[in-house]
Amino acid sequence: MTRARRAAACALPAAALLAAVTAGCAPRNTASPATSSAPSSATTPSGYEQMLQKVNAAESAAASAEQDAAQDD
Helix, strand or coil: CCHHHHHHHHHHHHHHHHHHHHHHCCCCCCCCCCCCCCCCCCCCCCCHHHHHHHHHHHHHHHHHHHHHHHHHC
């Protein structure tokens, strides 16, 4: 695998992760900010679970791409 293809293979999951995090961090109109680090079911924004799944998938894809690139070296 060429260096350019490896870079592209790593860039795609990174771009997906960036898009998921950016979408998840968009401002929302809420009465008060959540005070805990992990949202409770009462304060979890809609779409949170889907965003979390996308982030996990992107991290997994990035790890797989890194492993594939390491095997090619």
